[in-house]
Amino acid sequence: MTYREAIREALRTALHADPRVFLVGEDVGRYGGAYACSSGLLDEFGPDRVRDAPLSENTFVGLGIGAAIAGLRPIVELMTINFALLALDQIVNNAATLRHMSGGQVSVPLVIRMATGAGRQLAAQHSHSLEVWFAHVPGLKVLAPATVTDARLMLSAALADPDPVVICEHALLYGAEGEVDGDESDYDAWRAAVRRTGRDLTLVTSGGSLPKCLAAADALAPDRIEVEVLDLKCLRPLDLDAITASVAKTRRLLTVDEGWTTCGLAAEVNTAVAERTFYELDAPPARVGTAEVPMPYARQLEEAALPSVAGIAAAARRLVSSSVPVEPAP
Amino acid sequence: MSLPSSTGPGSGPTAATATVAAAHARRLLADMLLVRRFEERAAECYTQGKIRGFLHLAVGQEATAAGGMAALEPEDRVVAAYREHGHALLRGMPPGMVMAEMFGRSGGCCRGRGGSMHLIDPSRRFYGGYAIVAGGMPLAVGLALADRLEQRPHVTVCFFGDGAVAEGAFHESLNLAALWKLPVLFFCENNLYAMGTGLERHQAMPWIYRKAAAYGIEGMVVDGMDVLAVEATTRLAIELVRGTGMPLLLEARTYRFRAHSMYDAERYRSREEVAHWRARDPLETFPRRLRDWGLIDEESLRELDDKAAATVEAAVREAEASPVEPIGDLYRDVSEDPSPAVLEPSPEPQP
Numbered sequence: 001m002t003y004r005e006a007i008r009e010a011l012r013t014a015l016h017a018d019p020r021v022f023l024v025g026e027d028v029g030r031y032g033g034a035y036a037c038s039s040g041l042l043d044e045f046g047p048d049r050v051r052d053a054p055l056s057e058n059t060f061v062g063l064g065i066g067a068a069i070a071g072l073r074p075i076v077e078l079m080t081i082n083f084a085l086l087a088l089d090q091i092v093n094n095a096a097t098l099r100h101m102s103g104g105q106v107s108v109p110l111v112i113r114m115a116t117g118a119g120r121q122l123a124a125q126h127s128h129s130l131e132v133w134f135a136h137v138p139g140l141k142v143l144a145p146a147t148v149t150d151a152r153l154m155l156s157a158a159l160a161d162p163d164p165v166v167i168c169e170h171a172l173l174y175g176a177e178g179e180v181d182g183d184e185s186d187y188d189a190w191r192a193a194v195r196r197t198g199r200d201l202t203l204v205t206s207g208g209s210l211p212k213c214l215a216a217a218d219a220l221a222p223d224r225i226e227v228e229v230l231d232l233k234c235l236r237p238l239d240l241d242a243i244t245a246s247v248a249k250t251r252r253l254l255t256v257d258e259g260w261t262t263c264g265l266a267a268e269v270n271t272a273v274a275e276r277t278f279y280e281l282d283a284p285p286a287r288v289g290t291a292e293v294p295m296p297y298a299r300q301l302e303e304a305a306l307p308s309v310a311g312i313a314a315a316a317r318r319l320v321s322s323s324v325p326v327e328p329a330p
Numbered sequence: 331m332s333l334p335s336s337t338g339p340g341s342g343p344t345a346a347t348a349t350v351a352a353a354h355a356r357r358l359l360a361d362m363l364l365v366r367r368f369e370e371r372a373a374e375c376y377t378q379g380k381i382r383g384f385l386h387l388a389v390g391q392e393a394t395a396a397g398g399m400a401a402l403e404p405e406d407r408v409v410a411a412y413r414e415h416g417h418a419l420l421r422g423m424p425p426g427m428v429m430a431e432m433f434g435r436s437g438g439c440c441r442g443r444g445g446s447m448h449l450i451d452p453s454r455r456f457y458g459g460y461a462i463v464a465g466g467m468p469l470a471v472g473l474a475l476a477d478r479l480e481q482r483p484h485v486t487v488c489f490f491g492d493g494a495v496a497e498g499a500f501h502e503s504l505n506l507a508a509l510w511k512l513p514v515l516f517f518c519e520n521n522l523y524a525m526g527t528g529l530e531r532h533q534a535m536p537w538i539y540r541k542a543a544a545y546g547i548e549g550m551v552v553d554g555m556d557v558l559a560v561e562a563t564t565r566l567a568i569e570l571v572r573g574t575g576m577p578l579l580l581e582a583r584t585y586r587f588r589a590h591s592m593y594d595a596e597r598y599r600s601r602e603e604v605a606h607w608r609a610r611d612p613l614e615t616f617p618r619r620l621r622d623w624g625l626i627d628e629e630s631l632r633e634l635d636d637k638a639a640a641t642v643e644a645a646v647r648e649a650e651a652s653p654v655e656p657i658g659d660l661y662r663d664v665s666e667d668p669s670p671a672v673l674e675p676s677p678e679p680q681p
Contacts (some may be wrong), residue, residue, distance in 0.1 A: 022479070048479060054509065059468040059502035066472020069457065070407075072479065074472075089499075093462050094469060102450040102458070103441035104663035138664050162666040 025077030096139030148178030170208025397560025426648030437652030493524030554584030
């Protein structure tokens with residue numbers, strides 16, 4: 001099963017399981033979804049439950065908030081995180097605030113899905129990795145499915161949550177193949193997962209950077225560098241226990257995230273680790289992120305800007321070989 | 331152009347007196363008096379430092395809230411903006427609870443988390459209280475979608491100001507509600523100013539109700555200083571929305587007598603203009619008409635006013651007596667689960 005098919009199955013299951021669930025977004029119906037995640041669902045569930053929206057991101061997110069308050073369980077698809085910028089007002093000012101601002105009277109059980117990430121030569125306006133913008137905001141939860149299992153099982157956890165949940169799906173993962181491991185009954189969307197165990201170094205990552213980290217770990221294995229790869233899965237709330245448990249074992253931390261490093265995910269993770277386990281570390285926490293440029297179109301430039309397997313491996317080597325402070329990775 | 335009005339051509343006082351029951355007229359007057367006295371008292375509390383933050387008063391605009399809210403059924407839903415004390419009170423939220431919210435106290439509707447701009451009470455179908463201009467409009471469309479999908483006969487009334495008309499959310503919301511045939515009454519309280527920017531300085535085409543045509547829906551305009559006209563027009567509008575299932579845009583032309591928030595220099599409008607509108611103060615003109623029609627005398631007018639003032643004084647006492655929220659509850663209601671940022675609370679930093 002592909003990641004895309006896993007998401008489609010998750011959507012189908014949700015629509016079957018609960019008549020309050022409906023899907024709304026740009027081209028989710030007849031077109032079948034920009035990434036074909038909702039292909040066939042319009043025929044199966046009809047236009048009331050699979051709703052093609054006009055290009056009004058802010059308003060159909062707000063519509064989802066209103067419908068959620070009134071008892072429905074909307075799944076809003078924002079096509080891509082780039083377009084989510086048009087809906088930030090509704091997400092940040094309304095969805096995230098209403099429970100608190102109403103003194104607990106209002107609950108917004110809303111799920112917002114979107115594709116994220118770069119790597120397809122789509123240039124600066126279609127290549128953002130802004131998950132941390134949402135992870136910054138109290139009142140939101142942020143999920144980043146990296147595997148077919150997560151793609152299949154995260155949605156029901158998000159729908160069961162009484163608060164707004166943002167799901168960021170890396171666009172390069174949609175074609176990824178895999179098996180679904182387990183089912184809803186034994187799945188925890190909110191806890192990080194150790195994807196590979198090791199003793200020398202912890203790579204903390206999520207979403208579309210997970211395959212790169214696993215490849216880097218493979219590349220380092222012949223040199224007897226044993227890398228532990230921790231997939232956060234959830235960017236807010238962060239599973240700090242899992243992070244600190246791993247780093248306490250390996251004593252070295254490299255955080256890999258496709259966002260820009262300035263004020264990015266690694267800034268949060270590495271600071272939290274420093275606060276909790278500073279004296280257990282053998283080296284300063286390090287990070288790999290995207291070069292601080294608007295994403296260029298040309299292939300070689302985009303590749304140079306994005307975290308690469310070689311770049312991650314090199315940063316890991318520096319961290320392991322160095323007993324003195326290491327420089328941030330390029 | 332002349333606006334539909336209960337004193338305008340074709341609807342003289344005789345016809346109005348025949349159709350408006352005295353008791354109902356007195357209720358509308360009592361409603362407007364409550365809002366006026368509440369806001370005047372809130373302004374005093376603000377100068378005393380008991381209310382802080384922004385305080386947007388609707389003094390002068392009481393007829394739109396009173397006439398509009400009088401036309402709703404109990405199950406209809408209301409979304410408002412940030413000049414919403416009147417809408418909240420006239421939707422039945424207890425004045426003491428509203429005042430306590432503005433005092434930031436535990437007895438407030440939102441336990442002091444919202445304040446003046448975020449009065450919320452879903453138990454009375456009052457969904458707030460939105461302080462980003464036009465920010466409540468998409469949400470109102472969603473409330474209406476839920477009612478339509480669940481086949482409930484309710485109408486969602488969404489109040490907003492003329493400033494909202496310049497926002498994309500206004501146009502997106504009207505389009506989406508019209509496209510999906512959702513029962514929303516978009517109620518524009520056009521007080522002619524987006525903060526300090528006059529209508530003709532922010533709208534290329536300043537008749538807001540005519541923008542309905544762009545979305546293929548009905549638009550209506552009414553004299554927002556005339557509570558009877560507002561109520562009658564809102565009733566008609568609600569009837570159309572409920573009957574057709576289609577949204578409708580109603581523009582009520584009104585005026586705020588005081589500053590945008592508590593204080594401004596009012597460089598954006600002339601004293602003459604303010605005086606012109608003050609002469610149309612619904613709390614002067616409506617009692618005068620009721621007296622002329624023999625529906626109220628000076629004594630009962632004074633009684634109504636005294637009652638409103640007493641209600642407001644009781645609200646202030648209630649707010650003052652309400653406890654402050656404990657700081658230990660700071661993280662309450664961020665998410666349903668108690669730990670907002672991480673799955674487990676962070677331990678103390680190690681030495």
